[in-house]
Amino acid sequence: MDREDQLIERVRRRFPNLTNGLRVGIGDDAAVMAARKGTEWVVTNDAFLENVHFLRKAHLASDVGYKSLARATSDIAAMGAQPRYFLLALALPAACTSTWLDEFLKGMAAAARQFGLMLVGGDTTKYPFVLINLTVIGEIGAGRAVLRSGARPGDRICVSGRLGEAELGLRLVQRGLHKNRRWKNFLWKHVHPEPRLALGRWLADHRCPTAMIDTSDGLSTDLGHICKASGVGAKVFAGKIPLVNVPPELRRMGIDALQLAINGGEDYELLFTVPQRMAGRLPRQVEGIPITVIGEITREKGMTVVDAAGHGKAMRPGGWDPFRG
Amino acid sequence: MDREDQLIERVRRRFPNLTNGLRVGIGDDAAVMAARKGTEWVVTNDAFLENVHFLRKAHLASDVGYKSLARATSDIAAMGAQPRYFLLALALPAACTSTWLDEFLKGMAAAARQFGLMLVGGDTTKYPFVLINLTVIGEIGAGRAVLRSGARPGDRICVSGRLGEAELGLRLVQRGLHKNRRWKNFLWKHVHPEPRLALGRWLADHRCPTAMIDTSDGLSTDLGHICKASGVGAKVFAGKIPLVNVPPELRRMGIDALQLAINGGEDYELLFTVPQRMAGRLPRQVEGIPITVIGEITREKGMTVVDAAGHGKAMRPGGWDPFRG
Numbered sequence: 001m002d003r004e005d006q007l008i009e010r011v012r013r014r015f016p017n018l019t020n021g022l023r024v025g026i027g028d029d030a031a032v033m034a035a036r037k038g039t040e041w042v043v044t045n046d047a048f049l050e051n052v053h054f055l056r057k058a059h060l061a062s063d064v065g066y067k068s069l070a071r072a073t074s075d076i077a078a079m080g081a082q083p084r085y086f087l088l089a090l091a092l093p094a095a096c097t098s099t100w101l102d103e104f105l106k107g108m109a110a111a112a113r114q115f116g117l118m119l120v121g122g123d124t125t126k127y128p129f130v131l132i133n134l135t136v137i138g139e140i141g142a143g144r145a146v147l148r149s150g151a152r153p154g155d156r157i158c159v160s161g162r163l164g165e166a167e168l169g170l171r172l173v174q175r176g177l178h179k180n181r182r183w184k185n186f187l188w189k190h191v192h193p194e195p196r197l198a199l200g201r202w203l204a205d206h207r208c209p210t211a212m213i214d215t216s217d218g219l220s221t222d223l224g225h226i227c228k229a230s231g232v233g234a235k236v237f238a239g240k241i242p243l244v245n246v247p248p249e250l251r252r253m254g255i256d257a258l259q260l261a262i263n264g265g266e267d268y269e270l271l272f273t274v275p276q277r278m279a280g281r282l283p284r285q286v287e288g289i290p291i292t293v294i295g296e297i298t299r300e301k302g303m304t305v306v307d308a309a310g311h312g313k314a315m316r317p318g319g320w321d322p323f324r325g
Numbered sequence: 326m327d328r329e330d331q332l333i334e335r336v337r338r339r340f341p342n343l344t345n346g347l348r349v350g351i352g353d354d355a356a357v358m359a360a361r362k363g364t365e366w367v368v369t370n371d372a373f374l375e376n377v378h379f380l381r382k383a384h385l386a387s388d389v390g391y392k393s394l395a396r397a398t399s400d401i402a403a404m405g406a407q408p409r410y411f412l413l414a415l416a417l418p419a420a421c422t423s424t425w426l427d428e429f430l431k432g433m434a435a436a437a438r439q440f441g442l443m444l445v446g447g448d449t450t451k452y453p454f455v456l457i458n459l460t461v462i463g464e465i466g467a468g469r470a471v472l473r474s475g476a477r478p479g480d481r482i483c484v485s486g487r488l489g490e491a492e493l494g495l496r497l498v499q500r501g502l503h504k505n506r507r508w509k510n511f512l513w514k515h516v517h518p519e520p521r522l523a524l525g526r527w528l529a530d531h532r533c534p535t536a537m538i539d540t541s542d543g544l545s546t547d548l549g550h551i552c553k554a555s556g557v558g559a560k561v562f563a564g565k566i567p568l569v570n571v572p573p574e575l576r577r578m579g580i581d582a583l584q585l586a587i588n589g590g591e592d593y594e595l596l597f598t599v600p601q602r603m604a605g606r607l608p609r610q611v612e613g614i615p616i617t618v619i620g621e622i623t624r625e626k627g628m629t630v631v632d633a634a635g636h637g638k639a640m641r642p643g644g645w646d647p648f649r650g
Contacts, residue, residue, distance in 0.1 A: 003648035005553075023365060024472060027554065029403040029538060030369035030463070032470045035360025040348060044355035045412040045460055047448045052416075078354040087370040089458050091377075097648070123372050126647040133414050133458040135370055138355070145357045147349060213354060229352065322451040323328035323422070 007097060007124050011088070014105040015112060015119040022085065022120060031120035033085060033137070042081040042138040042145060046072035050130040052322070058173050061100045063191040064132070065107030071216065072134040073115050074195035074268040078214040079145045080204025081138035083197065085120045086112070088134060091127035100130075115197060144204050146272070151211040151230035153299040156279035158209075160196050160269045160289050163219055164244035164257055165189035167264020171255055186247075193268040198287040200270055208282070209272035218265040218319020223303060226273065234303045236295035236315065262305065265320035273297055332422060332449050336413070339430040340437060340444040347410065347445060356445035358410065358462070367406040367463040367470060371397035375455040377647070383498050386425045388516040389457070390432030396541065397459040398440050399520035399593040403539040404470045405529025406463035408522065410445045411437070413459060416452035425455075440522060469529050471597070476536035476555035478624040481604035483534075485521050485594045485614050488544055489569035489582055490514035492589020496580055511572075518593040523612040525595055533607070534597035543590045543644020548628060551598065559628045561620035561640065587630065590645035598622055 012026050024032035035041070048068035050056055059067075069086065076083045088108070092101065112119065117136065169190020172178045178187055195214070203209050211226045219236070227234050243257040244264075251257075274282065279293055295306075304312040337351050349357035360366070373393035375381055384392075394411065401408045413433070417426065437444065442461065494515020497503045503512055520539070528534050536551045544566070552559050568582040569589075576582075599607065604618055620631075629637040 004646045007648060023468075024470060028473050029400040030367045030406075030470075032404065032465070033366045033368065034467065035362075035365060037360075037362075040360060041358045041366065042355045043358065043410075043412065043446065043460070043462065045414050045446055045448050045458070047414045047416060047450055047456075047458065049416060049450060049452060049456070052450055052452060075354040079357070081355075085368075087368065087460065089370050089372045091372060091374060094648070121368065121370055123370050124647065125372055125374060125377055127374060127377060131372070131374070131456060133370070133372065135368070135412065135460040137368065140357070142359065143348075145349060145355075148353050321329045322449065323332060323419070 004124055010101070011105060014109045022118065025120045031085065036139065038142055039139045040142050040145065042076055042079045042140055043135065044072060044075035045133065045135045046075065048132040048134070056130065058178060059191065061103035062107030065104040066111045067191060067193060068132045068134060069108050069111040069117070070193050070195055071268065072136045073117065074214040074216065076136055076138035077195040077197045077200035078212055078270060079138065079140060080200045080212065081140035081145060082201060083115045083117045083136060083138045085137040086117045086134055087120060088122035090122065091125040091131035093128055093130065094126060096130060115195065140204065146204050146209050146212040148211050148213050148226050148229035151226050151232050151273040151297045153232055153297050154276050155210050155273040155297040156276055156293045157223070157234060157236065157273055157295040157297065158282065158291050158293050159242065159271050160199055160291055161267065162242045162244055163215065163267055163269065164260030164264045166193060166266035167260040168244050168246060168255065170266070189267065193266060195268055196270045196289060199289050202286045203272060208274050208278060210275060212270060212272035215267045215269045215271050216265060217321070218263045219271065220262050220303065220315050221317040221319030221321070222271055224317040226271070227301070227303060233298040233301045234295060235298050235306060235312070236303070237306050239308050240292065240294045242290065242292045262315065263318040329449055335426070336430060339434045347443065350445045351447070356410065361464065363467055364464045365467050365470065367401055367404045367465055368460065369397060369400035370458065370460045371400065373457040373459070381455065383503060384516065386428035387432030390429040391436045392516060392518065393457045393459060394433050394436040394440070394442070395518050395520055396593065397461045398442065399539040399541065401461055401463035402520040402522045402525035403537055403595060404463065404465060405525045405537065406465035406470060407526060408440045408442045408461060408463045410462040411442045411459055412445060413447040415447065416450040416456035418453055418455070419451060421455060440520065465529065471529050471534050471537040473536050473538050473551050473554035476551050476557050476598040476622045478557055478622055479601050480535050480598040480622040481601055481618045482548065482559060482561065482598055482620040482622065483607065483616055483618050484567065484596050485524055485616055486592065487567045487569055488540065488592055488594065489585030489589045491518060491591035492585040493569050493571060493580065495591070514592065518591060520593055521595045521614060524614050527611045528597060533599050533603060535600060537595060537597035540592045540594045540596050541590060542646070543588045544596065545587050545628065545640050546642040546644030546646070547596055549642040551596070552628060558623040558626045559620060560623050560631060560637070561628070562631050564633050565617065565619045567615065567617045587640065588643040
C-alpha cells in the first residue's frame with residue numbers, strides 16, 4: 001500500500017458508510033449516484049484555504065474541519081435542499097498528516113453527521129499549506145429549488161438569526177484577542193457557523209420565498225446579489241436588523257454592531273424575500289431559528305439603508321471580496 | 326459590480342450556455358440538475374496546483390487550462406460515462422487575473438467543447454499561487470458504470486494508446502529541454518493528454534470490461550489499484566506493453582522506455598480487464614485508439630513483469646504518489 005492510499009484509508013475510516021441511493025462511493029475513479037424519481041440534484045463547490053480563510057496558528061484543526069464543511073453546505077441550505085454527498089480535495093504539508101489531520105477529520109466528521117452528508121470521493125496532495133476544497137451535493141423535489149432571481153417589488157426582505165456575529169469573532173482573532181477566555185463566547189459563530197438547513201427546507205417546502213441566498217459575504221453584498229439577479233432594488237431599515245451583541249469594551253475599540261451586520265461576512269444565515277401578503281403569516285421562528293423582516297424590495301435599482309429618523313443612505317456591496325484592494 | 330463578480334462574469338462568458346437537462350447554472354448558490362430516467366450521475370474531483378502539477382514558467386496558461394480539465398474528465402472516461410457538467414474553483418494571484426486568465430480560460434473552453442462539458446458553478450479567490458480544483462459530473466445508464474473491483478483470475482489486461490509518453494514530456498521539462506524545438510513533438514502528451522471518452526463509452530456500452538481505471542499515476546500503481554479492489558494479482562508481459570518511442574539521443578541520457586511505461590504517470594489511457602473469451606474478439610482499435618492486451622489477472626496476489634526470456638520480476642506500485650519521500 002503506498003502512502004497516499006494509507007492517507008485515503010485514514011480519511012475513509014472517519015466517515016460512516018451510509019448507502020442512501022449511492023451505487024459507488026469513495027475508492028473508485030468516481031462516485032456513482034442513483035437519481036431518484038421526482039428529485040433534482042443541487043451541486044456547489046467551495047474553497048477554504050490556509051492564510052486566506054483560516055490561520056493554522058489561530059484556528060483549531062477540528063474547527064477548520066467543521067467550518068469548511070459547514071460553509072460549503074450552507075449553499076445547499078440556501079437552495080432549500082437536503083444535503084446528501086460530498087467530495088473532499090485536501091492538500092497538506094507533510095507536518096499536518098498526523099495529529100492535525102486526525103483533529104481536522106474529527107471536526108469534519110462531526111459536521112458530516114450533523115448535516116447528513118456522506119463522503120463519496122476526493123483527492124489528496126502534498127502542498128506547503130493546507131488547501132481544502134469541498135463539493136457538496138444535495139437533493140430537492142423537482143422545481144422546488146429557491147433561486148436568487150425571483151424577488152419582486154413589494155416583497156419583504158427577511159433574515160434568520162443575528163447578523164455580524166461571525167465578523168465580531170474574526171475581529172477578535174485579527175486583534176489577537178481570541179486567546180482571552182473572556183471573549184470566548186463571542187468567537188463561537190466565527191468558528192462554528194450553522195448552515196440553516198431545517199429552515200431552508202421548511203421555506204422551500206412551504207413555497208414561501210421568491211428569492212433566497214445565504215449571508216456568506218455580508219448583507220450588503222448578498223442582498224446585492226439577489227437585487228442583481230432579480231433586476232430590482234432594496235430598502236433595509238437599520239432599526240429592524242437583528243444585530244450582533246457587541247459588549248461596551250469592544251464598542252469603545254471602535255467595533256460597531258451595525259457595520260458588522262451590514263458588511264460582515266460568514267454568518268451563513270438565510271436572507272430571503274417573501275410576497276408582502278405572506279410576510280405577516282411567517283412564524284417568528286422555525287425550529288428555534290428566529291426570522292426577522294428587515295426591509296422591502298423596490299422597483300428602483302440600488303440599495304438603501306433607512307435610519308431611525310427615516311433618512312435613507314445608499315448601501316453599496318461592502319462585504320467580503322477576495323479581489324478587492 | 327464588485328471585482329469578484331467581474332471576474333466570474335469573464336469566466337462565464339467564456340463558456341457556452343448549453344442547457345442539456347440543467348435547471349440552474351452558474352450564478353446562483355448552487356447548480357440544479359434534473360435527473361434523467363434510467364441514468365445515474367458520476368462525480369469526480371481533481372486538484373491541479375502550481376508547482377506541484379505544473380510550473381507557470383514552463384507551461385503555457387492555455388495548456389494549464391486544457392490539461393486540468395482533461396485530467397479531471399479522464400475519471401469520467403474510466404467509468405464509461407458521458408461528461409455533462411463541471412465546477413471550477415480557481416485561486417489566482419492578482420498578476421494572473423488579466424492575460425494569464427484569458428489564455429487559461431481559452432484552453433479550458435476548448436477542452437470543455439471537446440468533451441461536451443458545461444460550466445455550472447465554482448468559486449474564485451485570491452492566492453499567491455494558481456490553484457485549480459475541478460469537479461466533473463457525468464451521466465451513465467443505470468448499472469453500467471465500470472468499477473475497479475470486477476477483475477477475475479484469467480481476465481486479460483488491456484491498455485489503450487502507448488504508455489510513458491506523458492512521462493517522457495515531463496522528463497524533458499525537468500531537464501529544461503522543453504524549450505528546444507527539436508523535442509517539441511515529444512512534449513505533446515505531457516501538455517495535451519486526451520481522456521479516452523469514446524473508448525470508455527464503447528467499452529461500457531458493450532459491457533466488455535470487468536474492471537477499468539485510467540492511467541493517471543502510472544501502470545504499476547494503477548494496475549495495483551485494480552488488483553487491490555478486485556482481490557487479485559497480475560502478470561504483465563514486458564514485450565507486449567505499447568511503449569513510448571524514445572529517440573536514441575534521449576536513451577543515451579538514461580531515459581528508458583520500459584521504465585517510463587511502467588512507472589510514468591499522466592498518460593490518461595484506459596487500463597481495463599476483459600474475460601479471456603472476449604479478449605480475442607476485441608477490435609484492434611476503437612475510434613482510432615489502439616487497444617493492446619498486455620497481460621493477465623492471476624489468483625495469486627502481487628504483480629509480476631515477465632521479460633522476453635520468460636523470467637518474472639515483482640512489479641511494485643512505483644508511479645506518482647504525492648506523499649512518497
